[in-house]
Amino acid sequence: MKSFIALLKKRETYIGIGAALLFQLIFFTVWLTAYDGVYERSEQLSIAIVNEDPLQGKELTTLLKKNIPFQIETGENTDQALKKLDKRELDMVIYIPKDFSQTLMSDEKAQLIYYINQANPSLSKQMMEATSKEITVTINQKLAQLKYTTLKEEIAKTLTQSPNPELAIQISENILDEVNPLSLADPITGKVVQTNAKEGFHVTMIPLMVVLASFIGAMVMSQYLQVTATQLITQFGKWTLFLSRQFLNVIVAISLSFLTIGLLIIFNIELEEGLLAVCLFQSVLFFSFLTLSQLFVILFGNSGMVFNIIATATQLVASGAIVPRSMLSSFYQKLGDFLPATYGVNGYFSLIYGGGQLLHDSMRLLLLIGTFICITVVGILFKKNYQIDSSI
Template sequence: MKIVKSFLKQKETLVGIAAAIAFQLIFVTVWLTAYDGVYDRTNQFSVAVVNNDSELGREIIKKLEDRNLFRLKVFEELNQALEALDKRNVNMVIHLPDRIIEKLTVNENITIDYYINQATPTLTKQMMEKAANKINDALNYQFRETINNQMVKRIPQLVTEKVPDEKMKAMVEDIATQVVDMVQKNTKMNPIVANIVKTNEKEGFAITMVPLLIVLASYISAMLISQYLQIANGRLINEYSRFSLFVGRQMITILLALGISLLSIFLMNLFHIELNHNFFVLWGFQSILFFSFLALSQVFVMLFGIPGMIFNIALTAIQIASSGAMVPRELLPTFYYELGHLLPATYGVNSYFSLIYGGGDLGSDLKHLSIIISVLLAIAIAIQIVFSMRDKFKSTEM
């Protein structure tokens, strides 16, 4: 028991226990609140519709709007809609062809194209494909109902027109109605065919996990580096000024960002992860992303020392939940969706979807990461200034 008490008297033991408890509490709380009611918010998805049929197309769009399945955006040109899909501004494009009624009249099948971008979370792709089939089934059902109603009204009427006897006419009409009803029950007309077009497609399931893997591994690595650099900073504080230590620390983080990013690229090549950009683009982006994680994780350990690790644990859970790596950001509660705009993991996930599959807006993601880094470095400098002033105040008191 004496040795157990000795362990418990050590600060590091208590910090380790606190960290383990924090992991449990934080991850369970964040993920269960972030992912609660995900399927209730599918109407937050955006779907583009390109209508080339001026007659029936408007009615189809009106019915889609009335059902409130998605946020509908109507585009005049297919190229514009596909560009929005490529940049992930919409989740699916529905292309309604021309002369739908004319083709139905001559018993010609109609093909409706559903474009789905594969450079998105797996859940988005699955839900959009299900939605495309569901919409197509609804259109076929609507068509069958219209035809069936016309058959019920017209066929018995046409059959009984040539029957002179009134009693026979009622009997023939009843038989004709029963025959029509039997035909309807045993005939399934599906003249509208769904053509699902997958853009930016890549084969293999493992590749879909790369954005989550890289972001999670990078942030945890950055968190550990910041923690141990803070310990080293504490041991060197009596030998160097705060600003000298701060500058040295940033130089180390830049070198580590460049070096560890090379390791990440090597591992992706080792496991045959094919990317749509050259080595220098990938290395440059991964280095910026890793440095943004270092800039974020160092702020809390600078402020609170080793206990600041608790905040970094919380940020790990929050960033994974709000980044869209696992669940589409459109399905998250407003709090997590808006918070995601402020955190680097969101732009890391977006960029890796672009680097792996294509599409997206890599330049915009880099711009946001640069802004986040600048703000975080400004906060870190402000912390050094405040602590330096505090140190001077303490020294004058003594």
């Protein structure tokens, strides 16, 4: 009992309890507000329709626009649409072949082709695959109804030429009773082409896992480096410590990238980019997390941990690793533009699956690094008392 009371007398005990409570409060608040109304915003997903059929292609495109609850793009050729899909600017491309109408008129099954980029969050891929099936069923129902109507009109024409109209009407009614639109064979089939495909569900979790592990590691490292810097502040100047800290951050970031590559190789994860590209990108990503997490603890001391917890929850949501960013509210979409995890997730989708804009994501990370360091420098410059409480 004495030991229990002794624990309660220590300030660090309440800091730990408070941290546990804050994690719950912050994650509940951020995640539930961010994911509220996600399915209602599914209309923000984008699909391109590429039509090469000169006969009925326009009518089919119009039909698709009426039945697809997403943003629709038209007017692009196949290469343009697939390039945008590869850059993850589109969620799916629907391709209408040039012989689509001719195949239908020859009583053969025509084919609609759906291109779905696998280098996307699982939710987006699942929704696109479900949509492709629904589109195929809808078009088949429309075409079956059209065939039924045509059959009915042809029978009506035949009746006018019959010597016994009453008997012909009775026969035609019996035929129409037996034949209904749903019993007619499906005139089209849907083919799903998965671009940048990889086998194994575990591969889809790599962007989220690497980003989460990297930021948590950076956050803990920054917290302890701040304690060390506080203990050394009387021996060295604050700028000397700051520069030494950045040098150490660079060394750790580069070293960690080799560990990341080693783990990817051990677990047989195939990469679409070379090892050097993975090494450089992971180094830049981890360094960006270090500059962000150290910003809060340098400027606010141990209280900066609260901001790092908020940054953890926010980055997991806004990065697009779990739910496509286009399905988030505009607030979280814009917030994600200023957080490293967004470009970390995009970058790892490119490294693992291919496609994307790896160079663009790397440059944005470098820009964020420069921004975070500048803010930290200004904060240190105006901070009157750089030495803070060294307790965790």
